[in-house]
Amino acid sequence: MTITQEEEAKEILEILDKYFPKRFDAKESIKWLHKHTTQKKQDEWAAFFFEEYSFPLLTNFLGGWKGPRITKDKRFDYQREFVWDLKMESVVDKNGKNPKFIILNDQNATDRIIQDEKGIGFIIAKTEFVFDLDGKLKKWRNEFENKTPKKTGPGKTRVLKTKGRVEDLLAVLICGKNGMEKALSEGWIGVHPQGRNSNGKPRPPKYKMILEQIPSEKIVKL
Template identity: 35%
Template sequence: MNQSADRHDPRDLEQSKPRTRRVGLEREFVPAETLSEATIRVRMLTGVTPESTRGEKRALLALRDALGLDVATVETNAVLGSALADALGVTWLPAMHVDANRLTLAGVNALLRGATFAYQEGALRALQPKLSDHFATPAWSGFQPAVSKIEAVTRIAALTNSGPEWLGPGSKEHKSVLVNLGAHLLPALDQNGLSKTQLAAAIAHGLDAPWSDDFISTGETIRLNGLNAILAGAERRLGRLGSSYAAGLTPEGEGAALVDALWQKMLTDKEERWDGRKKIEWLRDEGTRQENQMEWPGFYFEYRGRDVLNSTFRPNPHPMRVKYGHTVFDYSLNHVWDLKSHTAERQRPDDATVVQCDDEVQLNDASAVRACVDEQGLGFIVLTGRAVNDQDGEFKRWHDEFKGKPSKPSLSGKSRARKAAFLPLAVEAYWISNTSALNAGVLSGALKVVPQGRQSSGAPRPDKFHMRLEPARRILSVASRASRLGS
């Protein structure tokens, strides 16, 4: 989450809860904060790849098919939503959930809640992509394909505890993921002289998994369906076909995968830096309600980052607890993580002078951090970057006009320099495994509790943990990627 506030869920409406209590499911449902997040999460529950279900209507149709409902595609979203709610046992309130034949955020969240519980109970029919005719046999019926290449290589590596994997430029898988798998499962296989695609074919053959020229592309690259074929063969060989893939992920492996997904999708695009106006407009268009904030890079990283992670990894059917009091941590697979941003440098646009900033990152409510760490551990994914100052005040004038009002004076009486742009430099993952590790972090100076000032109303704010990056990199870091944009 962004460093300025913990995440709350005010849209967690009682009216949207399923009518019947799900036996054995004690963890809370956390609603989506934007329509984009809600539709991404709905479609990922159905098991289809994100690219095939863009938009609200396609996500609802995917859920329809996963539930086996007979509702015509030409029906409006309002009609489709009502039918889905009935099938999921969710209370449907047209006045709250529908707006001119489209669904509101509350409406999609109502369906998302019901679909989430159905997914956890195994009541959704997975709409898995067709890998090959061979996978249509009962022997492969339990396989859950990865929805992205980073998920695929992470799951393959986790099967043999081979350590973290990540993708190279252009989302290309490394040969090491195949070398390690072959060494563990097919020790008699002679890998000498085999190219990456030849090795993949040999491993698939050794695991009695299907293989086809359709599974590879130019440049010695294996497509997602090829990685899924190898993953399926390896899971079956180990007796884990259809098991919960997330259960095998270590904090190191999971942290590396999340870092790589964010690095690939957010830090290696064609933009040399994030333009403040464009990102603020994105925050407005996505309905985040954070477009007026001065710390727009952090909010953009939080909201866009959650969308990236939610659309890159299949949800864990046995989700971790992410809500502690009023704090809701941003994301989880087999471990819980929160997204943070940090301005490591500031740059003057007139003479390109770069000034180093302190390395202290504001985390979350101290009691929530302690509770989560004590129960299951907690990780932080931190984006560091270089802020480009609004030197002539033009960005502030634009932002004030955008908001329709001037900014409120700072409580300190000092005006902070605005960020007109932000250059991402790196994304890093830190893991606090238990209370002993938390206490060690405090003793080392990597972590500390900082009292917060009172709210404008005079009400007290809860203490928060802060993290100093330099010592944290020595004792808490589990993964990092440096952006090419910062080089």
């Protein structure tokens, strides 16, 4: 039986809505990442917790497998009939501001997937976070991971998230090459430059999704 992209999105959302924790704590999540994954020391632990915790849920209940390769070391998060990427995004940042866009994946890799596959979708968990403004979580993590704190200049230290509460789950759909071209022309998908690596070579650009401009017909909710 053929399933549509929207139908598959709803199945994914139903599983995550039922089984992914609505509230989660940094310390317990970081411990889980250490125990079950290779993504144990990521500063953006919450995003990796969402991806890594969700993947076995989806494969156990819906089948499927890891998505196509993006780079040598990274793949899209999930694939069944369609390719899916999972994004956990802050409702507000550490300064209390609403993020205007979501950074997606490598432009060239995404274009290749859109060319080769039926379509790509993004599962987005909009999450309210509490931030480690006093540095207590950072201190705990350095001790837990037996890591020497890095000396950085003013404004260079990344502020960790201490806990999260999922407020909303939704899917955003892009169907085929024509769908991406239309999204670019409508302005809700754009290109995000990545600057340069430490060796001076330019980093490949990524796509970005402008949240307030996503057409309602491209959004799937339960």
